[in-house]
Amino acid sequence: MEPMTDTPAADVATLSFEQARDELIQVVSRLEQGAPTLEESLSLWERGEALAARCEEWLVGAKRRLEQARGESAEA
Numbered sequence: 001m002e003p004m005t006d007t008p009a010a011d012v013a014t015l016s017f018e019q020a021r022d023e024l025i026q027v028v029s030r031l032e033q034g035a036p037t038l039e040e041s042l043s044l045w046e047r048g049e050a051l052a053a054r055c056e057e058w059l060v061g062a063k064r065r066l067e068q069a070r071g072e073s074a075e076a
Helices: 009-016 017-033 038-075
Strands: none
Touching: 009 038, 017 038
């Protein structure tokens, strides 16, 4: 498993769905293992929230594209 990137939340917007998902899995794993400090736990939590939001953006976009494709094929 690759180490987590320590990029700011703004950089999350540049991640692909797969990159965000994979890093989110790492964040969850580290949180489940127990972070050594409260500050690290909060930092991981915030990163996880940003990654989850990025994944949601990708999924919403994919759903919209599917709905558009279905609408176009129904009109044909």
